[in-house]
Amino acid sequence: MDEAPTPNEAQWRNWNEISGPKWVRAAAVMEGRLAPVNDLLLSEAAPRPGEQVLEIGCGAGATTLRLAAAVGATGGVLGVDISAPMLALAERSLGEAGAAQAKLLAADAQIHPFPAGAFALALSRFGVMFFADPIAAFRNIAAALAPGGRLVFAAWAGIEANPHWEIPYAIARRHLGPPKPRPPRSPGPLAFSDADYVRDILAAAGFEAITVTPVAVTLAGRGAAEEAELATLFGPSGALVEEKRPDDALRATLHEEMTAAFARFPTLPGGGLALPATVMMASARRR
Template sequence: MSAIVNTDQAEHWSGKAGEVWVREQAMFDGLMAPVLDLLLDRAGLQAGARVVDVGCGTGAGMIAAAQVVREGGHVTGLDVSGPMLELAKERLQAAGVTNATCLLADAQVHTFGDMAADHLVSRFGVMFFADPVAAFANMRGALKPGGRMTFVCWAGMDGNPWFRIPAEAAKAVVGAPPPQDPRAPGPMAFSEADYVRDILGQAGFEGIGLTTEEITLTPIGDLEQNATFASREGPAGRIVKEMGGGREEFAAVAAKLREDFKAFETPDGALRIPGRVHVVSATAGG
């Protein structure tokens, strides 16, 4: 294991948060399948490519990328969560993937050495660094001259009811916690497009491109399952816990979400929830 400087994030994702992602792996992968498809489409990975997946989590992106680059290529996945990486390794083995490696590492300071990767990708894995400029400068060192980076990040709460509605429901039940720095490490840290461009420019990337895309999230399960899940995890769970709520408050939030999520219910009982993301690309200079 290499050095880790984002210790708060490492503790968070190796603790209860990581346990939730391991337990609910199918839920998260189903929810974000369209995002992974979008990422891989925009990245345009080629057979034989060497790829780095930052914030690889439980391995969905690694498996998909490894299948694209085939045996002549290789995928290296980095994450600070031990529990999530253990599941990723199990899934890679179960899928018969032999051209991928998992590393417990902090991409802000990991020594990439002579990796000279063709492409660095990330699905929601790069918004959690304490020093994003330093992190992206270090990640640029993983790429060969002219190598490309493509990542997807959330484009703010307003365009993402999967986050916004549970947060509003929780605040209605337990009150609002003190406001946070909108650029603090977390899912919505890269909401501002100009802020992202500035970070990448300071980190030495060239040819920076950013498009904002409308997507549809595809959570598995029915209305009841998703209302319960969203009441206990993500922004609602954080707010209820931060405000000292317990079982009654979680139940009250879930009840509100059962009503609010009806707007996204399909005739067959599934949920299809609109979302908004930034797709970001850049090149490592020669």
């Protein structure tokens, strides 16, 4: 996609030009820390051999690989994403794994005309909080599911339930000032942190048996300095750094203070930091 043929143009730019390239550079680290969320999703969704699965915002393909293994050679996974750099990495990983049952599609999940009723399960790890019109997007996803088809996704709970974001964000904000005001629930990592709001969207989009539950998870962090580096690139603190563009000296100060703050997190048995986090696990069925 050379242009942004999408109602989500700002996110298309973000995931093609800013966050996507950053993610690709940090892919191994990002995958290590988010792997526990794949375990939660697969346990909740229980994909079965032979099923067809639609993965929304598949990114660099780490969840796609797990889904492909679960549905096996007789099933199929279609990973859809708007980010060319993320999809290029996913393509490589799927090729290396020989996961021919997984296919990738560069498209906006809010509007792409998926084959009607073709999927038993739609799943996403942190790929559904970026829609300009979430009800339209989930209607589109519902239409791709067979009647009774399952929807399972993970989104981030609020910043106050995610200290690995809250602490570096407080440091960044103290030095850089507050972000530009944005309408509440604007597309972004925290847009789905209110369970009632998510339930209302899913009900309006044609889902039933909806549950949205905060679940505690321990992310597998790296060392304090590496986590500080990540915090200047991703999440609320990364977005503030991107917006304010501090000079090198101020960046170094941010890094130093964030490193000291991360050093106070507990350590995992195998090394690296144990980062307590909370995700909103959502599940529903197409009516």
